[in-house]
Amino acid sequence: MHYGGLAAGLGWGMASEALRRSTSAGDSTEPRPGLLLSEANVERLVNKLSKMRGAALKLGQFLSIQDTKLLPPQLEAVLHQVQNNANYMPEWQTERVLAQDLGVDWRQHFASFDMRPFAAASIGQVHSAVLSPTSPLASAYPASLHVAVKVQFPGVRQSISSDLANLKWLLLATSVLPRGLYLDNTLRVLERELDDECDYVREAEFGERMRTLIGRSRLAKDFAVPRVVKELSGPMVLTTEMMYGKPLKDALELDQSSRDWIGTRILDLCLHELFEFHLMQTDPNWSNFLYNEQRQKIELIDFGASRPxxxxxxxxxxxxxxxxxxxxxxxxxxxxxxxxxxxxxxxxV
Incomplete structure (x- = not known):
């Protein structure tokens, strides 16, 4: 129903835009965007993709980081909004997932737990919490450790294939994408990546592996990887040490020397991952790279798309x-x- 409703809404928007243009002055030589990407339809796409989560939101995020020359400017603007928009779960649903993975007494492990997420993405949302000094886990971790608790949206993994099939139909039916984006291959890659990213046990293992590899290399002076709290993690919940840096998507605000430092280190990391570690975090979302100016380190988070x-x-x-x-x-x-x-x-060529 989500996709049928969106298609119907886009069709109505195209008809409305065609009527509006037919009644407006026709002697303007200024080029106008296609009927599909009218301002109203752009807003429809943002709202729907943000609410659909899973495959729909992931595709929006993927397209938002592509070469801007491939995308109409209206669609590019939409997808940048989608990359930063996502709806939260209701509180009762969050508590159900936490109880399912961590046990009904999950709250005993936290001195505080903010039920309002501070971040949300395609398959889950992230909460701020502090470990309890009276928890049975207290001796294994620093006192009152500040942690990030990622909670997966229920049903996301089970709906990946059907959602991608529906999205393919929608994109082809509306011709919203330009030629040359290799839609079939893109959707195949997205399906594999989404399935991997929904496996929080896998992500925890790769996060710990990357933490060890970087810690043993010369990259350790410039990079930090959060520790995984394994006892408070499971198939749909992942708890890690909190990182405090700013996403690299905001790096344009920094001075040139800082940007040069970051760019050089990221290239160094990329080459190390390929030729030294043979393991790469393949999600190019700059929100997964945090610059901590106080520590003079780049903090790496989210290893769901890691690939050996x-x-x-x-x-x-x-x-x-x-x-x-x-x-x-x-x-x-x-x-x-x-x-x-x-x-x-x-x-x-």
Whole structure:
């Protein structure tokens, strides 16, 4: 019903916009956006995608970080709003998920727990809490540790495939996306990533693994990874040490030297993840990278999209980079095809 209602609303918006334009002055030479992306329809898309959660919101977030040249400016503006918008669960539903994963006595472990989330994303919301000094877990963690508790929306994982199929129908029916975005491949990748991100046990394991790898490397002086509170985590709840930095999406406010420092470190991290760790956090959402100016560190959160890579991939990707650096076009094409980035059927550019 969500998708049918949205499609009907978009159709009504297109008809209304067509009528409005037909009655307005027709001698203007200023280009006008397509009927589908009228101001009213843009608002409809934001409101619906934000409420649908799961696949719909994830697709909106994914598209919002693509090359802006591919997207109409109206759609780009919508998707940037979607990236920062998400509805919260009602309190009773949050408590039910917490009790299901942590036990009915879950509150005994917290000195305080803010039931109003401070963040929400495609599959869950995040709460601020403080561990109780009288909890049975107190001896295992610093006194009154401030933590972030991520709680998954019920039913999100079970609806991934059907939601993506409905979204594909909606996007094709409305032609809202430009050509060249490889929709089928994009949706396949999103389905795999969403399923991984819904597995909080997997995310906890990769978070701890990345924390260990970075802690043992020279990156430790510039990066921090939050500790996982395993005893207060499960399939739908993930509790980690709180990080206090500002998202890198706000880094444009910083001075040039700070931005240069951040950019250099992020590139260093990327190369380490690929060629040293063979493990990469593949979600390019800048909200997962926090700059803590006081600590002079970049804090890394959210490892649900982490992916290990085998030796063959790493070696081939290294050859591709070497060819690109040497401006070896034939070599770049050959290794891109071997990795599946190109098919060999692309137009000559």
């Amino acid at each position: 890579y085998n030796e063959h991939f790493i070696a081939t990707y290294g050859r591709l980079l070497s060819c690109a650096i040497a401006e070896d076009r034939d070599g770049s094409i050959r290794y891109s095809q071997e990795l599946g980035y190109l098919t060999g059927e692309e137009d000559e």
